Amino acid sequence: MQVARVDVYGYDLTYVHGTYVMSGGREIVSLPSTVVRVTGDDGTQGFGETCPLGPAYLPAHGAGARAALRELAPALLGVDPLELAIVNDRLDATLLGHAYAKSAIDVACWDLLGRSTGQPVCVLLGGRRQASYPLYVAIPLGPPEEMAAHVRARREEGIHHFQLKLGADPHDDAGRVRAVLDATGDEDIVIADANGGWRLQDAVVAARLLEGLDRVFFEQPCPTLEECLYVRQRTTLPMVLDEVITDAPAFLRAFHAGGMEAINLKISKLGGLTRARQIRELAETLGIRLTIEDTWGGDLVTAAVSHLAASVLPDALFTVSFMNDWTNEHVAGYEPRSSGGVGAAPRGAGLGVEVDLDVLGAPLFSFAA
Numbered sequence: 001m002q003v004a005r006v007d008v009y010g011y012d013l014t015y016v017h018g019t020y021v022m023s024g025g026r027e028i029v030s031l032p033s034t035v036v037r038v039t040g041d042d043g044t045q046g047f048g049e050t051c052p053l054g055p056a057y058l059p060a061h062g063a064g065a066r067a068a069l070r071e072l073a074p075a076l077l078g079v080d081p082l083e084l085a086i087v088n089d090r091l092d093a094t095l096l097g098h099a100y101a102k103s104a105i106d107v108a109c110w111d112l113l114g115r116s117t118g119q120p121v122c123v124l125l126g127g128r129r130q131a132s133y134p135l136y137v138a139i140p141l142g143p144p145e146e147m148a149a150h151v152r153a154r155r156e157e158g159i160h161h162f163q164l165k166l167g168a169d170p171h172d173d174a175g176r177v178r179a180v181l182d183a184t185g186d187e188d189i190v191i192a193d194a195n196g197g198w199r200l201q202d203a204v205v206a207a208r209l210l211e212g213l214d215r216v217f218f219e220q221p222c223p224t225l226e227e228c229l230y231v232r233q234r235t236t237l238p239m240v241l242d243e244v245i246t247d248a249p250a251f252l253r254a255f256h257a258g259g260m261e262a263i264n265l266k267i268s269k270l271g272g273l274t275r276a277r278q279i280r281e282l283a284e285t286l287g288i289r290l291t292i293e294d295t296w297g298g299d300l301v302t303a304a305v306s307h308l309a310a311s312v313l314p315d316a317l318f319t320v321s322f323m324n325d326w327t328n329e330h331v332a333g334y335e336p337r338s339s340g341g342v343g344a345a346p347r348g349a350g351l352g353v354e355v356d357l358d359v360l361g362a363p364l365f366s367f368a369a
Helices: 062-076 084-094 099-117 144-156 170-182 200-210 225-232 248-256 273-286 299-310
Strands: 003-014 030-040 045-050 136-139 161-165 189-193 216-219 239-241 262-266 289-293 317-320 365-368
Touching (some): 045 299, 062 365, 084 099, 144 161, 225 248, 273 299
Parallel strands (some): 262 289
Antiparallel strands (some): 030 045
C-alpha cells in the first residue's frame, strides 16, 4: 500500500464545565483541534488527532500543528502507511521536532493498519491486556469549596481518581487538597498536580504541608527535572512526573535519578503511538506506573488513549483520562464513551470509531499523489 492522499481538518473544542484553570493564570475555554486523514491507494482510511493544551503549556500550539502538517503531509505521499517505523523515519527526516504534529499522522497510520488487517489498535500494540480500566478527571484550580463540589459531582458519576490543579500559594493549595480529601473516601485517589507551576521554595513548602496525608500523590511540582528531583529528596509523597517526560531518553534520565513512581504518558507529546509504546514497554520493565492520556482532544484522541491503555499490563496502569468526557464537541459520535468512571477500548478494527466528516466540514488543506 502507498499513501495516496492526506487531508487535514480543524475544529474547536470547548471545555464542558466552562473554564479550565491551571497554575500560572492559564485558562482554557476553547482550543483548536486538528484531525488528519490518511488514505491509502486502495481507499483504506485512517484518522488521527492532535490538540495542544494552549500555547503556554508545552512548546506546542494549535496553529503550529497545522503549519507543521503542511510540511509533513506531502512527505508522506507514496510511503507505505503500514510500515510505522518507516513512516516515522520519513517524518523525522522532513521536520525536526514538532512531535505533537507528527502524532496525528502516526495515529492515523495505526488506525489505517488496523482497518486494513481487521484488528483493533490495542491488539496491534501487543494485545488487549485489560477489558476496562478506571478513569480520572482533572479538577480546575479554584476555591476549595468549588473544587470539593466538583469532586463530589464526579464521584456520583463513578469517578474515584481526581487530579487537582494546584500551583498557587502552597498554603492555599494545601487547603484545597484537604477539602477534597474530606469530600472523598478510602477508595479514592487524589493527585496534587501543579503542572510545573511552583517555584522551588513553594514546592518544598507544599510538599511539607501535604506530607503524611493519605491517598495523596504529588505531580510535577516544578517545571524542570532538576527542580522536581530537589523536591523529591524532601518528601515521601509518591511522585508523578508529566511535562518533563518528553521522550525515551528523558524518561530514562528521570528513572535513573530516582525521580518518580509513575509518569503521565501523553501520546502527542511523544509523537504518537509508535513512541508511546516504547515508553510503555520501558515503564512496564522498570516498574514505573503509567497514566495514559494526552494533552487535550476529542473522540479520536480518546480512542487512541483507550487502545494504548488497554495494552498496558494491569498492575502497571495508574489511571486513564477520556478527554471526550471533558469536551462538548464530538466528531465520532462521542465514542469511545466512559461508563460509571470506567473506560474501555472499542472492539472494531483500527481505532474502532467512525468519523463524521459532515461535522468536520471541508479540509483545511489536502495533498494527493
